[in-house]
Amino acid sequence: MDTRIDYYPTHEYNGFRFRRGRPMPFGATIVPNGVNFSVFSSAATGCTLVLFQKGESKPVVEIPFPEEFRIGSVYCMIVFDLDEERLEYGYRIDGPWEPEHGHRFDRTKILLDPYAKTVGGRDVWLRPPNWDDIYQHRARLVFEDFDWEADTPLEIPMEDLVIYEMHVRGFTQHPLSGVKHRGTYAGIRDKIPYLKSLGVNCVELMPIFEFDEWENGRRHPETGAWLTNYWGYSTLAFFAPKAGFAATGRLGMQVDELKTLVKDLHRNGIEVILDVVFNHTNEGDHRGPTMSFRGLDNKTYYMLTPGGFYYNFSGCGNTLNCNHPVVRNLVLDCLRYWTAEYHVDGFRFDLASILGRDQNGAPLANPPLLESLAYDPVLARSKLIAEAWDAGGLYQVGSFPAYGRWAEWNGKYRDALRRFLKGEMGVAGEMAARIQGSPDVYPYRGPTASVNFVTCHDGFTLSDLVSYNDKHNEANGEYNNDGANDNNSWNHGAEGETDDPEIARLRRRQIKNAVTLLMLSQGVPMLLMGDEFGRTQRGNNNAYCHDNEIAWVDWRLLEQNAELFRYAREVIAFRHAHPVLRRREPFAHADVAASGYPDISFHGTEAWVPDWDGTSRVLAWMLCGKHARVADDYIYVAANAYWDALFFAPPVLPPGMAWHVFANTSMAPPEDIHEVGKEPRLNDGRIMVGPRSLMVLVGR
């Protein structure tokens, strides 16, 4: 017997029994004996619930909401005796077609619920859909009773994270990835032992909110190759996981599969950050399809020009109206849902500066959405990472409204490191700031505000960064016009693949230099998938449209470049072993621990004589272990970006201590790096650092 006295139908329509529902929560919620449907539209004149039997082309019923079922601007209804597993639902909305006033209602369209928890229609990646279907992306219900056992988000301190950015499909889709279900959540689960052996403790998944991989699909004008929406920075449903990334998507079990992945990653000490795209939707501009938001409440959900067209701060046709109170709540609801329901540990916000614009696009000093996110009770321990710029010209690295919470992708770190690496003059001074966690950029927020990276999905891979002077995006079918031109890359003597062993050796050394600087910098390091073993995109720096070997991780390289993998693994282990590399606070540049040494000191080829000259290509620094959270070793790094070998004199250690050589990138393996704790003792007062090489010493 049901305990509530109001769970009985009051109305009937074509055999379907229903009653007035509850306005909150929005979306479709399973309640005793039925399903509560709730949808918002500020300007609709009527609303119809459209129900389908799963996979059927025609609806089983279309139930108009009786006017008394509207509460404020919310239509809500409980329908009884539905088969939750075989139900698909949508809405038809009545209202004016007055684009000049911002209204684009169209009752001929069946609309996707913005709160849909799963979406059918693209259940299997790139399986040709029925293009004649009147309802392409179908909202479905989910069971929200996953057995998490004792799992919770891990709450690893920000400074202890080593982030690994990956594309769910690209990580294991390669035929030789060795997993059972290639290109899926389950595939990542099979690779957890690999991730652990590498030592990363956080995976950042490129978009996994449901998107349409067929969007903007086209053939390459010359090769005829199929180009697709592979990256997925184009959200269709903010609450639904991408079904095509699930081995069980064909069975509608993507929710359980993804939750199982999160649970297993957590069990192995690995956090999950989602790359979320709230800056625009996949409905495009006024020429785009009406699938959801446009037909539900165009004026609320999108930033519109005075003439009723779409502002395009995203570069993708439209801009989500994030600081409208209703949209703000949608974003909050969404992130809370992923945190509470999927145990996700944090979020990276694509083109986050858009989230700080007002409804006319003007940047806000105190953006309500960003403030709400920072102070939200459910998100209180979640990582919030901003890509602090947008396509409308806003660049806020260092000035993104942070409320003491937000971290940022530090684009300045990437640029400085790349320039230093290729031997540009006069970058040593800036590099000195970057390895400290960029105190010039984050003077009050501290190093944990800085997510440091050399490469990310957007741009060259690390191997390509040292193998190409120029981008090679011909395969994208845009005559090499797309993608960034300003890459700060250098091919070291030959463009692309080469059989010159000298060049190949130099490139490997530069990869090691980059990974070392990244892992030895204060802040939060982020590695791009496959960079630890030399993944290449053949010079393509914008592989958004390639579901092929350009974008997939080729796991054969793990063996071929075992040297690089071993190096990366050891240097990551070194970071984990040394708290002096993982500070929360900026350096004091003073001896606050009374150790006889400042917390950080800079040096040149001579100890205590840094070379800030405009022609300098060297940087050496020492971290005093006595200043770490818990007593640690001393660490000395000598980076020589000059083309000749140079002698460096490391500072003299306190009596009883000695320098040991952890890494020397000019050496061939196994002498290039040593296991933590097994570093050989240095018996000389001076070290020779090879051309374009670096050495890391540990003092104990």
Next chain:
Amino acid sequence: MTLEIRTADDVAVVMLEGTIDSRTAPALEGQLRDLPAKHAKILISMSAVDFLSSAGLRLLLLLYRQVKSRGGQIALVDVSEDIRDVMSTTGFLQFFTLADTEEHGLAALRAQSA
């Protein structure tokens, strides 16, 4: 969907046949409801189950939870490769004792202290 229950010593042996989804699960749940109170050990033969939907998997897990809360044991026998794969991918498999044959399943249940 058909169901047959018999006992082997103190173990309830449940033979399932057909498809378990949202259409068949509620009736099945009704038939299995009293079982955990009567038997501490339950063996479910899956050889004739051709498909388990999300609702079907949840029915099994619900049964597992009920048995477990009473300190009992549950074993699944002769699970097809397909179903086993789906159960593994969606995280359901880890909860159950698995066996190839009824004989092995009974032995596994006996070996575990209730």
